[in-house]
Amino acid sequence: MLDVTEAPTEAQFEFITFSAGDQSFCLEITQIREIRRWTPVTKLPHTPDDVLGVMNLRGAVIPIFDLSARFGLGETIDNERNVVIVAAAGGTTIGLLVESVSEILSVAKSAIQETPDIKSEAARQAILGVISVGENMVRVVNLDAVLDTEGGAV
Amino acid sequence: MSNSSIRDTFFEECEELLEALVEGLAAMEENASDMEVVNAVFRAVHSIKGGAGAFALDRLVNFAHTFETVMDKVRSKQLAVNEELMLLFHRSGDQLADLVEAARDGRDPNAESEAAILKELSAYLGDVESEEEIAFDAAPLAFDAAPLALDLAEPEPATEAELRRFDIRFCPTPALYANGHEPLLLFDALAELGTLSVTADLSRLPEFDAFDPEDAVIDWRLTLLTSEDETVLHEVFEFVDALCELEIAVSDDPVAAFDEELTDNLTSPDLADQGGGAALADLKAPEEAAPPPPAIGKSTAANAPRDEPRGPRPTLRVDLDRVDRLINTVGELIINQAMISQRIEELELPAVAHLTNELEAYKLLARDIQEGVMAIRAQPVKPLFQRMSRIVREAAEATGKKVKLVTVGDSTEVDKTVIERLADPLTHMVRNAVDHGLERPDKRGELGKDPTGAIRLSASHRSGSVFIEIADDGAGLNRSRILEKAIEKGLVSPEAELSEQEVDNLLFLPGFSTAAEVSNLSGRGVGMDVVKNAVAALGGRVSIASTPGAGTTFTIVLPLTLAVMDGFVISIADQTMVIPIASIIETIRPNPRDLHCIGTDGEVISVRGAYVPIVDVARNLGLSGERADSSGVLLLVSTEGQGLTALRVGAIHDQRQVVIKSLESNYGAIAGVSAATILGDGKIALILDPDELVKLTPAAIFLPPASSPRPELRHA
Numbered sequence: 042m043l044d045v046t047e048a049p050t051e052a053q054f055e056f057i058t059f060s061a062g063d064q065s066f067c068l069e070i071t072q073i074r075e076i077r078r079w080t081p082v083t084k085l086p087h088t089p090d091d092v093l094g095v096m097n098l099r100g101a102v103i104p105i106f107d108l109s110a111r112f113g114l115g116e117t118i119d120n121e122r123n124v125v126i127v128a129a130a131g132g133t134t135i136g137l138l139v140e141s142v143s144e145i146l147s148v149a150k151s152a153i154q155e156t157p158d159i160k161s162e163a164a165r166q167a168i169l170g171v172i173s174v175g176e177n178m179v180r181v182v183n184l185d186a187v188l189d190t191e192g193g194a195v
Numbered sequence: 196m197s198n199s200s201i202r203d204t205f206f207e208e209c210e211e212l213l214e215a216l217v218e219g220l221a222a223m224e225e226n227a228s229d230m231e232v233v234n235a236v237f238r239a240v241h242s243i244k245g246g247a248g249a250f251a252l253d254r255l256v257n258f259a260h261t262f263e264t265v266m267d268k269v270r271s272k273q274l275a276v277n278e279e280l281m282l283l284f285h286r287s288g289d290q291l292a293d294l295v296e297a298a299r300d301g302r303d304p305n306a307e308s309e310a311a312i313l314k315e316l317s318a319y320l321g322d323v324e325s326e327e328e329i330a331f332d333a334a335p336l337a338f339d340a341a342p343l344a345l346d347l348a349e350p351e352p353a354t355e356a357e358l359r360r361f362d363i364r365f366c367p368t369p370a371l372y373a374n375g376h377e378p379l380l381l382f383d384a385l386a387e388l389g390t391l392s393v394t395a396d397l398s399r400l401p402e403f404d405a406f407d408p409e410d411a412v413i414d415w416r417l418t419l420l421t422s423e424d425e426t427v428l429h430e431v432f433e434f435v436d437a438l439c440e441l442e443i444a445v446s447d448d449p450v451a452a453f454d455e456e457l458t459d460n461l462t463s464p465d466l467a468d469q470g471g472g473a474a475l476a477d478l479k480a481p482e483e484a485a486p487p488p489p490a491i492g493k494s495t496a497a498n499a500p501r502d503e504p505r506g507p508r509p510t511l512r513v514d515l516d517r518v519d520r521l522i523n524t525v526g527e528l529i530i531n532q533a534m535i536s537q538r539i540e541e542l543e544l545p546a547v548a549h550l551t552n553e554l555e556a557y558k559l560l561a562r563d564i565q566e567g568v569m570a571i572r573a574q575p576v577k578p579l580f581q582r583m584s585r586i587v588r589e590a591a592e593a594t595g596k597k598v599k600l601v602t603v604g605d606s607t608e609v610d611k612t613v614i615e616r617l618a619d620p621l622t623h624m625v626r627n628a629v630d631h632g633l634e635r636p637d638k639r640g641e642l643g644k645d646p647t648g649a650i651r652l653s654a655s656h657r658s659g660s661v662f663i664e665i666a667d668d669g670a671g672l673n674r675s676r677i678l679e680k681a682i683e684k685g686l687v688s689p690e691a692e693l694s695e696q697e698v699d700n701l702l703f704l705p706g707f708s709t710a711a712e713v714s715n716l717s718g719r720g721v722g723m724d725v726v727k728n729a730v731a732a733l734g735g736r737v738s739i740a741s742t743p744g745a746g747t748t749f750t751i752v753l754p755l756t757l758a759v760m761d762g763f764v765i766s767i768a769d770q771t772m773v774i775p776i777a778s779i780i781e782t783i784r785p786n787p788r789d790l791h792c793i794g795t796d797g798e799v800i801s802v803r804g805a806y807v808p809i810v811d812v813a814r815n816l817g818l819s820g821e822r823a824d825s826s827g828v829l830l831l832v833s834t835e836g837q838g839l840t841a842l843r844v845g846a847i848h849d850q851r852q853v854v855i856k857s858l859e860s861n862y863g864a865i866a867g868v869s870a871a872t873i874l875g876d877g878k879i880a881l882i883l884d885p886d887e888l889v890k891l892t893p894a895a896i897f898l899p900p901a902s903s904p905r906p907e908l909r910h911a
Contacts, residue, residue, distance in 0.1 A: 082879075083770065083878060084818070085858075085862075085881070086816035086865060086868065087816070087817055087865060087867075088865070095858070095862065095871060095879050096879065097877055097879050099527050100524055100526050100527030100530075100856070101856070102857070102858055102873075102879055103862075104861055133861055134861055135861065
């Protein structure tokens with residue numbers, strides 16, 4: 042689990058950055074199991090729009106979420122560069138459909154800024170912090186918030 | 196290792212011990228004079244007591260102790276085993292199992308029955324029992340063990356000229372025992388060096404009244420014939436050096452003298468009674484002379500060298516999750532192998548390529564691995580059957596009937612989950628067999644039958660399925676009464692003409708109970724329909740065969756494993772899905788003439804004169820909002836809530852075995868879908884649950900998900 046407060050000061054964190062819904066996001070590399078090309082999934086009945094369906098990951102059935110739709114940024118548009126990021130947290134493995142993966146980001150802990158004080162509670166929950174890269178701002182995704190379907194779309 | 200995990204291990208061991216106990220008691224019933232069997236029972240109880248003592252489970256210790264003491268009297272032939280005592284032993288075994296279970300779950304055990312059995316047990320003990328019993332109860336155990344594994348009987352041929360004879364005097368101090376040392380082990384180590392002869396010097400043994408169990412009073416004289424150096428001998432005693440008096444002397448006497456002495460000993464017919472016997476018996480004595488070691492249950496270890504062959508086969512405890520992960524991976528391997536085969540076929544390589552052979556070998560290997568992995572989950576039905584012997588006993592007691600349980604094929608292996616989930620239905624059926632199946636003893640006598648009724652529980656593998664039969668030699672089903680009752684309850688119409696088998700199957704209808712008076716035992720409102728549903732949930736079925744006057748046999752047929760299921764591969768809207776074959780009664784290609792509308796949305800089909808509602812699967816799953824055209828295939832299913840229903844699906848493509856994958860582990864339960872599977876092309880197909888499917892209504896899809904809460908993803 043990404044822990045922003047307790048890690049040693051000069052430790053470098055590695056993140057994989059990706060875009061979803063025209064925004065830049067990133068996940069800590071230790072949470073990511075693999076990145077796969079998008080292949081059609083098996084749809085599940087009676088599920089919200091951001092649950093795309095299930096995929097076969099070497100014998101395990103894992104659910105695939107549309108990260109953009111999950112964050113209320115609209116459905117991911119079909120694109121050749123679409124990939125599924127397979128991530129694991131708390132014993133659960135899930136797949137996140139994103140528009141494209143960009144790069145690996147290596148930053149010191151100090152480079153991670155707290156999420157600015159925005160109004161939306163849901164958005165604050167979903168984002169652990171932000172990292173500024175050049176002119177861009179990269180949002181650190183809180184995987185737990187994605188997993189927590191009780192809260193509904195964030 | 197944390198304390199709780201040690202505790203878990205203890206309870207796991209208890210289960211094995213209880214199993215051994217039940218087994219031993221059953222064997223005692225056959226032949227109560229077989230001391231091996233009696234010993235085995237005693238040891239099981241004793242080990243439970245020992246372990247329970249370590250965890251301060253006082254009630255368990257207390258009960259086991261009383262049980263053990265009575266058992267010990269049987270062992271020492273002070274008490275003869277009769278039918279009554281045997282019954283008490285069985286009940287004590289049951290009670291012990293209850294107490295273990297209660298201790299494990301931290302519940303309060305049933306004090307009433309415990310007290311009653313304790314009282315009965317104590318009645319066999321007389322009044323000689325006192326406090327010292329606990330301290331000394333290991334004594335008979337130690338002394339009845341006659342030959343000990345000391346290599347006396349194997350004088351090594353004195354081929355080496357360098358053989359020397361060492362005379363050793365070994366006088367342990369109490370501190371040696373207090374530090375947990377064990378002379379026997381030292382002697383074992385010496386015996387490995389050459390030919391050893393041991394004599395105990397009992398001269399310091401005090402009168403019994405003056406006996407101090409904490410004192411070390413036995414000295415040892417050892418004669419070792421070895422080619423080793425004296426320093427090697429000292430090394431053996433290295434760790435006890437300061438805790439004993441030790442003298443090692445090289446004897447000038449040639450080897451021959453030793454041989455003579457040894458041979459003398461061996462050929463002496465009085466060996467058992469005189470020197471040798473005493474030495475051997477005394478060899479055990481330090482167990483008692485030494486302060487009781489902190490690890491309770493040690494006294495059973497005294498017998499260990501001799502008992503090993505009788506013990507359980509070595510096993511390995513593995514976390515079930517690990518096995519399931521392995522099964523998953525192997526399942527994937529099989530699919531992967533199928534895909535590779537297919538790809539290579541598509542390449543249309545020239546026939547000379549050896550690839551086909553290798554591929555075939557790969558396929559066989561993969562199947563082998565799969566079978567092997569599946570076998571890990573398989574467990575013998577023995578524990579399940581053993582539980583039934585208790586049920587039979589209790590049921591027989593409650594009904595005043597005499598019943599004998601015969602089990603056949605209890606080494607038949609079945610998936611672990613099947614065993615767990617079969618316990619309740621089987622209990623119910625066994626109770627039924629005793630209560631309804633068997634006649635009363637007096638009536639059996641009139642009929643010329645053995646007054647003791649027999650219930651036969653058997654398990655076997657047949658053509659890829661597991662068959663479990665519960666047979667009684669009672670009166671058989673009273674078909675006219677069943678029919679009468681069914682008509683009375685309105686379950687069938689009075690005009691119906693039913694075959695014998697159809698009448699028998701009425702038993703499985705919900706709300707059916709034939710017992711004229713509701714007995715204490717069965718007829719608690721749980722009918723055979725519950726049994727049927729439980730078995731059906733495991734993918735199996737139950738059938739009945741009955742011969743008037745000769746008895747009734749219930750047969751449960753189960754799939755070998757829960758990981759695999761027979762299913763139809765069907766298409767629904769544009770998706771491929773699987774529906775369990777077990778749930779389908781028949782498939783119908785509907786004739787438009789048989790389809791009728793009811794209201795605006797309802798649709799029924801007439802099947803041999805009855806109107807059966809049609810459920811459109813695609814709509815119920817919310818895959819297509821529009822009403823499907825009347826093409827497609829109807830699958831007739833019998834569901835729990837709605838009776839006969841016809842499911843409309845697009846088409847049936849195939850019938851095959853599919854590997855069942857849980858959806859819940861990574862996502863959550865989805866209404867109408869029981870699980871998922873992976874098809875040959877690597878795609879996931881959902882497995883439908885007809886019972887749930889028909890409960891869904893198309894309208895429900897558009898409701899907010901309040902009624903069906905969104906799946907909880909985390910395992911927490």
